Amino acid sequence: xxxxxxxxxxxxxxxxxxxxxxxxxxxxxxxxxxxxxxxxxxxxxxxxxxxxxxxxxxxxxxxxxxxxxxxxxxxxxxxxxxxxxxxxxxxxxxxxxxxxxxxxxxxxxxxxxxxxxxxxxxxxxxxxxxxxxxxxxxxxxxxxxxxxxxxxxxxxxxxxxxxxxxxxxxxxxxxxxxxxxxxxxxxxxxxxxxxxxxxxxxxxxxxxxxxxxxxxxxxxxxxxxxxxxxxxxxxxxxxxxxxxxxxxxxxxxxxxxxxxxxxxxxxxxxxxxxxxxxxxxxxxxxxxxxxxxxxxxxxxxxxxxxxxxxxxxxxxxxxxxxxxxxxxxxxxxxxxxxxxxxxx
Amino acid sequence: xxxxxxxxxxxxxxxxxxxxxxxxxxxxxxxxxxxxxxxxxxxxxxxxxxxxxxxxxxxxxxxxxxxxxxxxxxxxxxxxxxxxxxxxxxxxxxxxxxxxxxxxxxxxxxxxxxxxxxxxxxxxxxxxxxxxxxxxxxxxxxxxxxxxxxxxxxxxxxxxxxxxxxxxxxxxxxxxxxxxxxxxxxxxxxxxxxxxxxxxxxxxxxxxxxxxxxxxxxxxxxxxxxxxxxxxxxxxxxxxxxxxxxxxxxxxxxxxxxxxxxxxxxxxxxxxxxxxxxxxxxxxxxxxxxxxxxxxxxxxxxxxxxxxxxxxxxxxxxxxxxxxxxxxxxxxxxx
Amino acid sequence: xxxxxxxxxxxxxxxxxxxxxxxxxxxxxxxxxxxxxxxxxxxxxxxxxxxxxxxxxxxxxxxxxxxxxxxxxxxxxxxxxxxxxxxxxxxxxxxxxxxxxxxxxxxxxxxxxxxxxxxxxxxxxxxxxxxxxxxxxxxxxxxxxxxxxxxxxxxxxxxxxxxxxxxxxxxxxxxxxxxxxxxxxxxxxxxxxxxxxxxxxxxxxxxxxxxxxxxxxxxxxxxxxxxxxxxxxxxxxxxxxxxxxxxxxxxxxxxxxxxxxxxxxxxxxxxxxxxxxxxxxxxxxxxxxxxxxx
Numbered sequence: 001x002x003x004x005x006x007x008x009x010x011x012x013x014x015x016x017x018x019x020x021x022x023x024x025x026x027x028x029x030x031x032x033x034x035x036x037x038x039x040x041x042x043x044x045x046x047x048x049x050x051x052x053x054x055x056x057x058x059x060x061x062x063x064x065x066x067x068x069x070x071x072x073x074x075x076x077x078x079x080x081x082x083x084x085x086x087x088x089x090x091x092x093x094x095x096x097x098x099x100x101x102x103x104x105x106x107x108x109x110x111x112x113x114x115x116x117x118x119x120x121x122x123x124x125x126x127x128x129x130x131x132x133x134x135x136x137x138x139x140x141x142x143x144x145x146x147x148x149x150x151x152x153x154x155x156x157x158x159x160x161x162x163x164x165x166x167x168x169x170x171x172x173x174x175x176x177x178x179x180x181x182x183x184x185x186x187x188x189x190x191x192x193x194x195x196x197x198x199x200x201x202x203x204x205x206x207x208x209x210x211x212x213x214x215x216x217x218x219x220x221x222x223x224x225x226x227x228x229x230x231x232x233x234x235x236x237x238x239x240x241x242x243x244x245x246x247x248x249x250x251x252x253x254x255x256x257x258x259x260x261x262x263x264x265x266x267x268x269x270x271x272x273x274x275x276x277x278x279x280x281x282x283x284x285x286x287x288x289x290x291x292x293x294x295x296x297x298x299x300x301x302x303x304x305x306x307x308x309x310x311x312x313x314x315x316x317x318x319x320x321x322x323x324x325x326x327x328x329x330x331x332x333x334x335x336x337x338x339x340x341x342x343x344x
Numbered sequence: 345x346x347x348x349x350x351x352x353x354x355x356x357x358x359x360x361x362x363x364x365x366x367x368x369x370x371x372x373x374x375x376x377x378x379x380x381x382x383x384x385x386x387x388x389x390x391x392x393x394x395x396x397x398x399x400x401x402x403x404x405x406x407x408x409x410x411x412x413x414x415x416x417x418x419x420x421x422x423x424x425x426x427x428x429x430x431x432x433x434x435x436x437x438x439x440x441x442x443x444x445x446x447x448x449x450x451x452x453x454x455x456x457x458x459x460x461x462x463x464x465x466x467x468x469x470x471x472x473x474x475x476x477x478x479x480x481x482x483x484x485x486x487x488x489x490x491x492x493x494x495x496x497x498x499x500x501x502x503x504x505x506x507x508x509x510x511x512x513x514x515x516x517x518x519x520x521x522x523x524x525x526x527x528x529x530x531x532x533x534x535x536x537x538x539x540x541x542x543x544x545x546x547x548x549x550x551x552x553x554x555x556x557x558x559x560x561x562x563x564x565x566x567x568x569x570x571x572x573x574x575x576x577x578x579x580x581x582x583x584x585x586x587x588x589x590x591x592x593x594x595x596x597x598x599x600x601x602x603x604x605x606x607x608x609x610x611x612x613x614x615x616x617x618x619x620x621x622x623x624x625x626x627x628x629x630x631x632x633x634x635x636x637x638x639x640x641x642x643x644x645x646x647x648x649x650x651x652x653x654x655x656x657x658x659x660x661x662x663x664x665x666x667x668x669x670x671x672x673x674x675x676x677x678x679x
Numbered sequence: 680x681x682x683x684x685x686x687x688x689x690x691x692x693x694x695x696x697x698x699x700x701x702x703x704x705x706x707x708x709x710x711x712x713x714x715x716x717x718x719x720x721x722x723x724x725x726x727x728x729x730x731x732x733x734x735x736x737x738x739x740x741x742x743x744x745x746x747x748x749x750x751x752x753x754x755x756x757x758x759x760x761x762x763x764x765x766x767x768x769x770x771x772x773x774x775x776x777x778x779x780x781x782x783x784x785x786x787x788x789x790x791x792x793x794x795x796x797x798x799x800x801x802x803x804x805x806x807x808x809x810x811x812x813x814x815x816x817x818x819x820x821x822x823x824x825x826x827x828x829x830x831x832x833x834x835x836x837x838x839x840x841x842x843x844x845x846x847x848x849x850x851x852x853x854x855x856x857x858x859x860x861x862x863x864x865x866x867x868x869x870x871x872x873x874x875x876x877x878x879x880x881x882x883x884x885x886x887x888x889x890x891x892x893x894x895x896x897x898x899x900x901x902x903x904x905x906x907x908x909x910x911x912x913x914x915x916x917x918x919x920x921x922x923x924x925x926x927x928x929x930x931x932x933x934x935x936x937x938x939x940x941x942x943x944x945x946x947x948x949x950x951x952x953x954x955x956x957x958x959x960x961x962x963x964x965x966x967x968x969x970x971x972x973x
Contacts, residue, residue, distance in 0.1 A: 060532035099869050117863030121885045134872030199388040201617035204603045229605035270537035272562040274606050284534050
């Protein structure tokens, strides 16, 4: 397996609270620290994406997956850490100027709300042509051919190319978003909840299309979603995030069929399954801990976790390896023991 | 039998006047809910499930018009009731919660006051008592530190908390029927589980009937005792949950189940539904609106639409329902 | 499997726009009336001098202050000039002032506002302070000041009107750009290799333009009134140039003596033009709004 993208100790902080003079003065007067409190949106995240792989990224709102995605697609700068594409270190170039970088075409993204991600004043043709014009310098006849090729690869008939987004159905808009992303033949395609806004019947078609495109264009996928059933079907590996950290990762089927981390267990248990009876429910109490200046010695899941032992608030668990599974929990061994007991 | 029904919707039809034509959004929708029962109205976008709820509650868009049908609640037809009668029912005996909690709440009024408003209006409590009761309701829906949260504004609360507040407002007057229109779409799945648990617990406690409107078939299967499947403004199948999933009789139901990711072991096993919704503005719509997408169509399907009763609780609108003996491609719900 | 379901009939964007416009006009006949009136004004502006029966500058001492009659439909003024001809010919000047002011403020205010809203930071602060400075003055007084300082020419009247309207356009443009700054399509544009300035011009501006267009038609009415007001106090166009405002100013003196036609007809023309532009603004808003209601 060759590595395509390698994230090493990536962190992203945002200042919380006021940065202006008044807020600083207020802080100083109340005796608090002068330093800005920070929201740890992404905290020390490391993982790789291999060529030809589909990696899933799941987590709920506030877990930092959107921030992580924007960091690795270079729409946002990281506060710390490295993003290596092949041999090249991308974090060195600021996000502000990355748009004109020679490697810009290698990482592309399909957005969740296709309607929002296409300029309402652009036709479908304009939308798909934009990256070709900017990144491949295509013009005139060559441009038209490439746009039509991308459109037909995504099952979009040429007659729809002159339409505006509001004249297209949800499924058609999704195809335009995909066509735009693949037109420049990226190595890595990040899919941010691409089917969330679609009906179930359209979703099937789009997922099949994505599968097919991946083979045809030899791409790797990072599939970000909160819909675990879809991730289970589409992804080879999955990463589970909670409050800025990766809490579990491993082969997709295995993680969903036998989750080890208590949060993953709660997540999987909460997914509605056919046939009524869900897994034994782990009800998560209360609200997530504050992401502002979290105590580095306390597990982020402490308090909400049904285990929440004294160890959990004195020592934050590191991501430990168990074969192909990585889990950040002091009590992960209990699951390993269980597995050995019950056989492979 | 009528005595034990909370709501009985009979042949409800709704039309919308739009610039591009008359849209026959609902056509002869019929179903009922028993007292204390939880049912789900399931369908994709354009199926008419939300329109049904809005028509029952009398809050249709001004361009919409009920052209026929009844919605019997406690001996009163909601569709032809006087404004005075409706005012006594809505919010007090039938409550509704909506999809986007933050936008369904008044953004410039503290949440405690919004609950108290309902209590003062429908339970006629004096102001002070209403405020205290509101705090109790916040506690009952699982909001921590309710006394402090009561003076919070919706924008200060998370999506899950706003939904809980909306539930508190809806249940403040102890209604006998709750209509929940996609109450958890847009919420995290763990929050969704907790909110659905909450609604179920409160429903049991109050002996309240519930109608869930959702596009999520798996969610409906987990929470409802009976499922009403809608397509293009028609009810196509109405059956108890287990029966529906173990043996769907209407082709659309079967296709819908086969398209849901949860039902498949591999991506290749997922089946797409052929075709798309017919244009409801067409004057020449066939009697069965699923006709053009259906693999089991017959001669009669274009002329009339049946209401075949396949069992004591199982109704299908199909001339050629899937026979009972045909095995499903895979067993749903198998471990 | 390809997806060929049509949501709307296949038409070019222009045909779409025309069809939508027809709907709007059908529903709101007042808008249709405003459009017709606008065309009339435009024609008068373009062909005024050819259509005028008399030379607007030719004075005729034998015919001074004659009331409206068969030869002079609007009567004659104190120098014997035909009021009707002067009113028609003045359309061109007033219309030009309106259009030029609006074009100038659109460019100045629109670009500044969009930059402020999109980039934020110091750009936003500086442009904000400039706008605040302009707004600190009573707007007409500021216009008077600018024209008084720079001289009574048509260019300066246009400039003064543009400056006075700058904060409004900047504010509208800034708000629209701010909203769209975080939109999905802006991020998509970055991914597609668009540098920031290109996003500003190629993506944001086309979205902001329609909203400003509505404002522009309203400003046209204001621009004419502004010019008229300046002329009225002697800071506008100089005589004998025919311009509605100055005609009203000169004619006002005669109203007391009963010679109402001098001031009335140019005043009525002014009113009609402003009325037309305001109605046009409302109608344009209906047509241009991307969220077209059913």
